[in-house]
Amino acid sequence: MSQATPYPVRITHIGGPTALIEIGSLRFLTDPTFGQAGPQSIVSPTFGAYTLEKKAAPSVQASELGEVHAVLLSHDQHIDNLDLEGRAYLPQAGTVLTTPVGAQRLGGNAQGVPTWETVTLAGADKLRVRVTSTPTRHGPVELAEMMGDVTGWVLEWEGQQRGALYISGDTVLFEELQEIPRRFKIGTALLHLGAAANRRVLGTDSNLTFTAREGALFAKELPAATIIPIHYEGWSHLSEGRAEIESAFTEAGLEKQLRFLPFGQPVLIEA
Template sequence: MDIERFGGPTVRFEYGGLIFVTDPTFDDPGEYPIGARVLVKLTPPLAPPPDRADVVLLSHDQHPDNLDRAGRAFLARATHVLTTPVAAARLGAGARGLEPWASADVGGVSVTAVPAQHGPDGTEHLTGPVTGFVLTAPASPGVYVSGDNASLDVVRAVAERFPGLGVAVLFGGAARTPLLGEANLTLDAAGLVAAADILGVGEVHAVHVDGWAHFTEGPAEVRAAFAAAGRPDPLGVQRGGHRG
């Protein structure tokens, strides 16, 4: 699956004849407050926002490294925005919230919301709800988009519900903030490899591993972990600076 990368968690890809965009973030580098904390964006987006999207897969809206100001404006260019129920309520018209394991049919593609755990067990009240997604369509391999997830048990649950997936878009970066100290809010590089093994997928695209100061691992760690496991580079050959 050919994907266009914009940095951070944001990619564009085509599946089942539809254009999907994940967690749109297109703001410039700078400081982005979140409650009493500040997240620091280090690099600009790799490309301007797309002209449109059929579907935005929004894992959550409460953190600016997953939905920033320009990303919020981009939602108006999408025909469908699928996210968590609480995010949909905050975003208003045009956003649809899906409970875990609920599905929506969009243009012949079935989009199922799957669990995601944005930190260690018992921390959702601090980080807020997050969702992942599984896409299925006739005669096409299934696609898993993890969202911000730090739990391999969650990955196992997805693999049990959806055996035989073909592609995984996995959010990594081993994100950490003062909110949870040394605990990872997303998978580290070793966890990305383990997730790929659990899912049994041959094609992995790692995202959410660059562009922000609170990501404690970057592309180098991810590439090294996949190389050590004998797996292809999940960041791909960068064509034109932003394709994977």
């Protein structure tokens, strides 16, 4: 992109879909989930009351985060992306960017961003980060209405050396995702993997998020990107883990693109 002085970028994988992304002076938090391990229950606006089993506590507590300028919330209706503790945290953030329907439900500091529209956030030292909403499909077509609206994100700023930062949100592999590498050069991609499925809640074994193989197929469309898996662990309804992801990327010849982050530790990312 620009030849401007690059801003340092650090990512802390807190657990599940939750990551703290620090770009210069701006701090972003994805899909806040800060509940402890054990059964998690919610009444969803899309398919009623249900319980999921959380298998791991977050590596960082909400009280330890410090200032967060924006929450990038892929969707509010599923407890593995916004649990009760995460929901309680939202008013502390500067703003909450999410789907238009989700923003209406949340109110307060939530702002809806329609697909392909962009919001710009300003930081210190002339930093401006453009946040663009990207398409997702949270499972097969026949479950789309039940699963509700979801979004992914692309973050761009002056001084990027390798390309934009992409966060997939909960999605399966489908045609509209191909538009993302047409519009943006992606340098870092946080992919929600894990092949989420829940027959007890949905009555089907259909995958609701990227399988490892789908993630590898999509990574081929992002040849310059470092692929960082998130949301592949920590919940009982995730059917694939690190071993399956490593195997699929190795089979696809993409193992050099793959980078797992340690939990709870800020990692400097070349962006």
